[in-house]
Amino acid sequence: MIDDRAESTLTVQVGDSPPTRIQVRDWTVEVNSGPDKGKKVTTQDALLRVGSDPASDLVLSDQTVSRRHLELERSSQGILLRDLGSRNGTFLDGHRVIQVLLQHGDKVQLGKTKLVIKQESRATEVEVSGGADAFGSLVGTAEKTRVVFAQLRGIAREDMNLLLEGETGTGKELAARAVHQHSMRRHGPFKVVDCNLITEEKAERELFGGLRADEDKGAKGVFEASQGGTLFLDEVGELPLSLQPKLLRVLESREVPSLTGAPMPVDVRVIASTHRNLEEDVRQGRFRADLYFRLAVARVRLPPLRTRREDIPVLAQSLLRGIKSSFELTPQTLALFEGYDWPGNVRELRNVLERGALMQETGNSSWLDFMAQNQRRPDGEQPTTSVAALVTNMPYHEAKDRVVADFERLYFAEVMRESNFDMKKAEQHTGLSMQSLYRLVKKNGLRLKDLKNAEGLDK
Numbered sequence: 001m002i003d004d005r006a007e008s009t010l011t012v013q014v015g016d017s018p019p020t021r022i023q024v025r026d027w028t029v030e031v032n033s034g035p036d037k038g039k040k041v042t043t044q045d046a047l048l049r050v051g052s053d054p055a056s057d058l059v060l061s062d063q064t065v066s067r068r069h070l071e072l073e074r075s076s077q078g079i080l081l082r083d084l085g086s087r088n089g090t091f092l093d094g095h096r097v098i099q100v101l102l103q104h105g106d107k108v109q110l111g112k113t114k115l116v117i118k119q120e121s122r123a124t125e126v127e128v129s130g131g132a133d134a135f136g137s138l139v140g141t142a143e144k145t146r147v148v149f150a151q152l153r154g155i156a157r158e159d160m161n162l163l164l165e166g167e168t169g170t171g172k173e174l175a176a177r178a179v180h181q182h183s184m185r186r187h188g189p190f191k192v193v194d195c196n197l198i199t200e201e202k203a204e205r206e207l208f209g210g211l212r213a214d215e216d217k218g219a220k221g222v223f224e225a226s227q228g229g230t231l232f233l234d235e236v237g238e239l240p241l242s243l244q245p246k247l248l249r250v251l252e253s254r255e256v257p258s259l260t261g262a263p264m265p266v267d268v269r270v271i272a273s274t275h276r277n278l279e280e281d282v283r284q285g286r287f288r289a290d291l292y293f294r295l296a297v298a299r300v301r302l303p304p305l306r307t308r309r310e311d312i313p314v315l316a317q318s319l320l321r322g323i324k325s326s327f328e329l330t331p332q333t334l335a336l337f338e339g340y341d342w343p344g345n346v347r348e349l350r351n352v353l354e355r356g357a358l359m360q361e362t363g364n365s366s367w368l369d370f371m372a373q374n375q376r377r378p379d380g381e382q383p384t385t386s387v388a389a390l391v392t393n394m395p396y397h398e399a400k401d402r403v404v405a406d407f408e409r410l411y412f413a414e415v416m417r418e419s420n421f422d423m424k425k426a427e428q429h430t431g432l433s434m435q436s437l438y439r440l441v442k443k444n445g446l447r448l449k450d451l452k453n454a455e456g457l458d459k
């Protein structure tokens, strides 16, 4: 449907404007009534997820609340609420809302729960680069991204442990590498441990060292191998509870057992990552509080790509350079990318570009086709559909709503861009009435100021 032949190509310069200082303000979401009354979260993060899923930032026990019910995003205009296809809906002043800009003090109803959203007066000033920015191999241009880079730059200089939070594919491992490269440990080793794979038996041998079998005598534990450098504990929330005290002991004593059993000092900075809400895991007894505080001396949250769409052009350019493809990005393609939600974040964008480059070579250029085909499991082995990847762990109605919402967003983004936001053309193309079209276009977040010829509407 969309012609991907290049009309113009886009180039983005990194670091081309002087730095500016911006204020990052705290904001609070508090449960005003319902089963979790009194529970609250205060944050400087750009995004806060609310639901009954334990990975949410505000976890509700209210059974009428969906697992992924809504998300709140701080933007320059205020707090933007997005219902994530919840089963029982989200209400503001008695009206069901899909997406709405909240005012300070607004009360939002979801199930039996009422939330109040407040902007706090406390603010921190952060110096960020102007324009586009980079930190190690991470690139970005959105203000949120530049704030994250400024935080990481500051933390890299200090020798403290760091916890990186964020959804899959948001760049946590790249961020850890970049912090290492910008720290005084940069000439030392950078080692990665995937905590998903650590079992009790493996932990003694591979993680902490000591107690090695004869055939392993020459092998070092990973703490010892990271001596003078950085150890990245990927998905630390998956570390079995039984091993957590051992890790805590090493972090506190800065020693691991040597071959002789005598303690050996280790000088290692630990950076951990998680896609979970570890604070909630601590509350639920799934993660030790003392270990959490040791790891999260500094904490940085990498925002999902859907909340920093301005990053997409510069990211796409940079990823294409990495793929070494001659593939050209047209404004239409970028517009389509910017209208998509990227549940797999930057990794998914990279996969789409790799697939796009391949499809271009084979003469097939339908973006919709390959956006739909794009969803594969992170290990890249077992092909699956976008639908299955997103929703298999949700109840049926929630899953269905979510899939329909995703389809609508993609469909209307493409139709409106193809028709150059001409409502009459879009009406003919979709076969919908002007009223329905208008409602669906608006619901799916397309900019009203771009719409043309929207006559005959009963607004």
Ligand SMILES: Nc1ncnc2c1ncn2[C@@H]1O[C@H](COP(=O)(O)OP(=O)(O)OP(=O)(O)O)[C@@H](O)[C@H]1O
Binding pocket: 137, 138, 139, 140, 166, 167, 168, 169, 170, 171, 172, 173, 174, 175, 273, 275, 315, 318, 346, 347, 350, 378
């Ligand atoms: N800001 C960025 N700039 C450039 N590339 C990025 C950026 N963020 C992520 N990427 C790309 O996305 C891929 C995934 O990043 P990374 O492995 O660091 O994510 P992650 O958050 O650690 O994911 P997971 O939690 O699934 O392990 C990287 O290989 C890189 O290509």
